[in-house]
Amino acid sequence: MSSTRPYCAAADWGTSNLRLWLLRPDGSPIRELRSEEGLTKVADRNFAGVLDSKLLELGAPEDLPVIICGMAGSRQGWVEAPYVEAPAALADVLQHAIRAPHPARDVRVLPGIAQNGGSHPDVMRGEETQLLGLGERAGERTVCMPGTHCKWVSLDGSRVTGFTTFLTGELFNLFSSASLLRHSVDPAARVMPDNADFLQACRELTAEPDQLPARLFSIRAASLLQGLTPPRASAVLSGMLIGAEIGAARKSFQSANLVLVGAGRLGQLYETALAMAGFAVEIAEAEGLVRSGLFAAANSFWPSPVSSAA
Amino acid sequence: MSSTRPYCAAADWGTSNLRLWLLRPDGSPIRELRSEEGLTKVADRNFAGVLDSKLLELGAPEDLPVIICGMAGSRQGWVEAPYVEAPAALADVLQHAIRAPHPARDVRVLPGIAQNGGSHPDVMRGEETQLLGLGERAGERTVCMPGTHCKWVSLDGSRVTGFTTFLTGELFNLFSSASLLRHSVDPAARVMPDNADFLQACRELTAEPDQLPARLFSIRAASLLQGLTPPRASAVLSGMLIGAEIGAARKSFQSANLVLVGAGRLGQLYETALAMAGFAVEIAEAEGLVRSGLFAAANSFWPSPVSSAA
Numbered sequence: 001m002s003s004t005r006p007y008c009a010a011a012d013w014g015t016s017n018l019r020l021w022l023l024r025p026d027g028s029p030i031r032e033l034r035s036e037e038g039l040t041k042v043a044d045r046n047f048a049g050v051l052d053s054k055l056l057e058l059g060a061p062e063d064l065p066v067i068i069c070g071m072a073g074s075r076q077g078w079v080e081a082p083y084v085e086a087p088a089a090l091a092d093v094l095q096h097a098i099r100a101p102h103p104a105r106d107v108r109v110l111p112g113i114a115q116n117g118g119s120h121p122d123v124m125r126g127e128e129t130q131l132l133g134l135g136e137r138a139g140e141r142t143v144c145m146p147g148t149h150c151k152w153v154s155l156d157g158s159r160v161t162g163f164t165t166f167l168t169g170e171l172f173n174l175f176s177s178a179s180l181l182r183h184s185v186d187p188a189a190r191v192m193p194d195n196a197d198f199l200q201a202c203r204e205l206t207a208e209p210d211q212l213p214a215r216l217f218s219i220r221a222a223s224l225l226q227g228l229t230p231p232r233a234s235a236v237l238s239g240m241l242i243g244a245e246i247g248a249a250r251k252s253f254q255s256a257n258l259v260l261v262g263a264g265r266l267g268q269l270y271e272t273a274l275a276m277a278g279f280a281v282e283i284a285e286a287e288g289l290v291r292s293g294l295f296a297a298a299n300s301f302w303p304s305p306v307s308s309a310a
Numbered sequence: 311m312s313s314t315r316p317y318c319a320a321a322d323w324g325t326s327n328l329r330l331w332l333l334r335p336d337g338s339p340i341r342e343l344r345s346e347e348g349l350t351k352v353a354d355r356n357f358a359g360v361l362d363s364k365l366l367e368l369g370a371p372e373d374l375p376v377i378i379c380g381m382a383g384s385r386q387g388w389v390e391a392p393y394v395e396a397p398a399a400l401a402d403v404l405q406h407a408i409r410a411p412h413p414a415r416d417v418r419v420l421p422g423i424a425q426n427g428g429s430h431p432d433v434m435r436g437e438e439t440q441l442l443g444l445g446e447r448a449g450e451r452t453v454c455m456p457g458t459h460c461k462w463v464s465l466d467g468s469r470v471t472g473f474t475t476f477l478t479g480e481l482f483n484l485f486s487s488a489s490l491l492r493h494s495v496d497p498a499a500r501v502m503p504d505n506a507d508f509l510q511a512c513r514e515l516t517a518e519p520d521q522l523p524a525r526l527f528s529i530r531a532a533s534l535l536q537g538l539t540p541p542r543a544s545a546v547l548s549g550m551l552i553g554a555e556i557g558a559a560r561k562s563f564q565s566a567n568l569v570l571v572g573a574g575r576l577g578q579l580y581e582t583a584l585a586m587a588g589f590a591v592e593i594a595e596a597e598g599l600v601r602s603g604l605f606a607a608a609n610s611f612w613p614s615p616v617s618s619a620a
Contacts, residue, residue, distance in 0.1 A: 121531035165527035209520035214558045217475035221431035248524045
């Protein structure tokens with residue numbers, strides 16, 4: 001039996017999860033691993049030890065180089081990779097990668113991007129690697145990356161010209177489980193993109209995003225007065241929050257050319273909402289982008305893929 | 311020693327607090343009591359017993375009538391006083407009071423007001439009594455009642471034509487103690503109305519209330535990138551939330567004649583914010599209004615104040 005030596009390992013190491021791939025010289029994955037050993041679960045800051053044990057599980061050579069993105073590069077992570085300042089070319093992210101201390105491997109950690117000038121400071125760490133994975137294209141694009149903290153990014157070619165973080169996913173969780181609305185909303189309801197309550201609330205708040213604070217309580221009132229059920233209330237809340245996000249974002253982000261990074265049900269909710277708001281939407285898949293971005297970064301550090309037979 | 315028999319007792323009985331007064335025939339308070347025996351702390355639904363024991367503490371006669379507002383009239387309270395539907399004359403509230411079961415006293419519980427028509431349902435229970443306490447005046451007024459759940463009300467003479475509840479106080483508590491922002495915000499900081507961070511954030515969000523979801527995360531980013539301290543972050547968050555509320559509200563509520571119901575620091579923050587937004591503000595004090603409203607209601611039930619010497 002023969003096996004090709006992997007080109008490199010690639011990791012997205014966040015606060016609560018680790019995703020790890022062995023990549024071929026062409027960037028395709030050989031094997032992958034998902035673990036809940038996020039950074040906060042690493043004892044005694046033994047990041048190198050945890051990484052090695054996971055790479056051993058995947059059968060990686062002991063000297064295989066590793067490229068990492070995510071919170072591993074934060075101040076509380078393995079090694080701080082200070083933010084690159086926006087506006088920034090994505091190539092700047094590669095140039096500011098930091099080597100993490102490791103006895104045997106070449107381990108590089110990618111920095112995030114900070115928006116420090118102006119009155120609306122913001123940060124990203126991990127999403128810059130997805131942007132790298134999008135590949136170069138001329139002209140202006142908007143990238144929307146839904147999740148707990150949804151990032152909207154303006155790209156001009158491969159240059160990040162500005163971005164904004166919306167807490168939409170976190171707000172949904174907070175409102176549906178910790179606010180007065182918890183009595184009315186079923187946080188576990190699976191809202192589908194053709195849900196009429198979702199669509200109506202989304203359309204209304206996209207048109208009048210300033211009315212979000214004036215509408216939240218109406219969910220509670222509708223359950224008291226009109227028998228709005230908890231699953232329906234969940235659809236209304238989801239529509240309000242996504243609608244208000246898009247209504248606010250379209251003032252600052254161009255709508256002609258938008259890449260939506262997201263799969264699954266949440267991606268579909270955003271796709272529907274963005275289309276209603278007049279955005280021309282192209283879909284990309286988050287995990288594929290991270291891997292592509294990490295591979296692109298690896299190629300900048302280790303330009304000649306080594307291929308050998310074991 | 312001689313004492314005048316009180317005209318009636320008046321209570322604002324909410325979920326977590328009870329305030330109780332003995333009133334003279336002219337409506338002025340003889341004695342008062344504040345207790346944390348809110349409705350949720352009453353065992354075995356013994357509301358009459360708890361009320362009697364508090365009235366005994368105040369030295370009230372055993373047959374003294376009692377007028378009550380607040381959540382005591384909700385479905386989960388002592389006796390349900392179903393909502394009056396807006397638009398509603400405040401006199402309708404009096405006509406729909408409900409007698410609570412009591413072996414010796416005449417106890418009346420005032421209903422709240424519901425806004426059930428249209429697409430923005432809302433409810434109030436307790437605030438209608440403060441509106442009663444405002445007294446009649448011709449013409450249109452806006453009433454703003456800050457708190458955990460801030461009510462904005464449109465009055466035309468003594469008619470409630472519409473109202474909206476903003477969760478502003480609850481949002482501040484949630485964001486500063488349960489969201490990602492908790493790492494950056496000191497929820498206990500005492501923000502003063504001349505605080506420059508408060509004023510700037512408030513002015514910005516009053517002008518662009520739709521940008522609230524796009525600005526929340528900047529508080530976290532400013533603490534990471536610019537050393538924004540937790541007390542300053544608290545002022546920014548407070549300014550953002552109050553500014554966004556006022557920016558949203560002024561689309562629906564007239565600004566020429568506004569009564570702000572609120573004392574203390576929170577009232578001052580609103581007073582400053584409302585003035586910046588161009589509202590002509592007159593101040594009223596919440597507790598005095600509740601008492602006046604309860605007295606006005608009592609007069610409608612028991613029109614001839616009994617005065618006797620004991």
